[in-house]
Every structure is written in C-alpha cells, then in structure tokens.
Amino acid sequence: MELLDLKPAEIALFLDIDGTLLEHQPHPEGVVMDDELRALMLKADKRLNGAVALVTGRSIAMVDRLFGDMELPTAGLYGLEHRLAKHGPVTTAGEPEDLTAVADQLQEEFHTTRGIYFERKGAVLAIHTRAAPHSLPQVKASSERALKKLGEKYRLLAGHAGVEFLPLDALKSAAIRRFMELPTFAGRRPVFFGDDTADETGFEFVNELGGVSIRVRPEGPTAAQHTLETVAAARRFIAELLAR
C-alpha cells in the first residue's frame, strides 16, 4: 500500500476514535483506554513531532476522560470544538436553546424505552439505540420530525445504532483543514483513519490534498482509498507506519 512509502516526518496523522481506534461498545461510556492504544498514541506524538490529532464526534471533555492526561490536539463534535496544540486551550461548543428544546422533547418521548441513551454533548445531540436496536426506526422518525423545528441549521446523521443532530458546519473535512493550516501539520501529507459515514468528508478532503484515506470495516461505498477489516488491523497499520 502506498501508505508504507511514507516516512513519519512526511505524515500528518488524523484519527477517528470509535470504531477505528477502539471497538464499539453497547454504551458510549463503556469504552475504555488500554495500554496498547495509550502506547501507540504516545509513540505517534513522538515520532510525528506532534503532527497527530484526534478527529471525533465525541466532545473533547469525553475524549479527555478516555485518553487521560495525553491531551493531544483534538477536534471534537465533528470539528465544532478544538484543541489545536497538545495541552493547549480547548474551544467548546455549548448546547443552543433550540437544540435543548428538541432534546428535552425527544427525551420525554422516549423516557420509558429501555436502552436508548441521549448523549447531550453540547452543540451536537446523539441518540444511541445500540442497546435497543428495535427502537431505531421510531427514533429516526421522531428525530426527522423534530429536525424541522431547527430550521435549516441542522442535519440529521442516521446510522445503524442511532442518530445525531449536527449543525451544518460540523464536518470532519473542516476539522482536518484547520489542523493542516498549522505549522505543526502544514507541508505534510494528511493520513486519515476513520470508520463511518461521518468520516467520509474527511476522506474526500485528504484525497484532494494528495493524502491517504483508510476506512475501517466499510459497510457501503466509501471515498477512502484503502480499507481495513478491524480495529486491530488499523492499530497494527499505524504501528507499522510509525516504526519506519
């Protein structure tokens, strides 16, 4: 694979978290860091001279609960939140009033349905049904109705394990672009590992920049140039890249 021709000094590495670095769990808070991943992230930071960033739908507060004191450069909430430098300040994106109203209403509607989890993470709302798959069609239908109350400002990202309400400017492509303009990342080739629909704009953007895009366990068409079947394979690949 072309990726193996790149040396660490040439790479800017962008990493999705859930489904890419960590296996999915029934509940978002059930995901835990392990020694292998911790060592891999520290090595990436060192070998790439800081040109590694997490690009995730999670809030940065949640990322920091997972990754502890690493505090790597991170784009949270699909780029609405960011920490541009390791241990640097975090810009957050709070929950606007109209989204609060929609979240309250949907939470009320589903409060007796077991297994549905509302992740209110600020400017993005996730409703998880991984532990209640039978509820997904109803959650989708109600969310589509609720979306109309938010006017044109939001879109609904529907997956096989829930839905997310996203402001239109919440895009992984924009998040990666912001990092690529910084001296630590600029001039390197972006390499982006992701695993789901929300990562597709990121793949398209790194492709435009002549970078390398890798999707883990694709379930349909993808703009990614390469695919890998498992989280373990993604970790191995990153490790190989850093070992050169």
Ligand SMILES: O=P(O)(O)OC[C@H]1O[C@H](O[C@H]2O[C@H](CO)[C@@H](O)[C@H](O)[C@H]2O)[C@H](O)[C@@H](O)[C@@H]1O
């Ligand atoms: O961009 P990512 O880093 O992939 O984050 C996407 C979402 O990941 C989390 O939810 C997903 O993972 C959970 C843990 O495995 C799983 O329970 C859930 O069904 C998945 O949707 C996270 O909770 C979300 O906030 C992220 O947007």
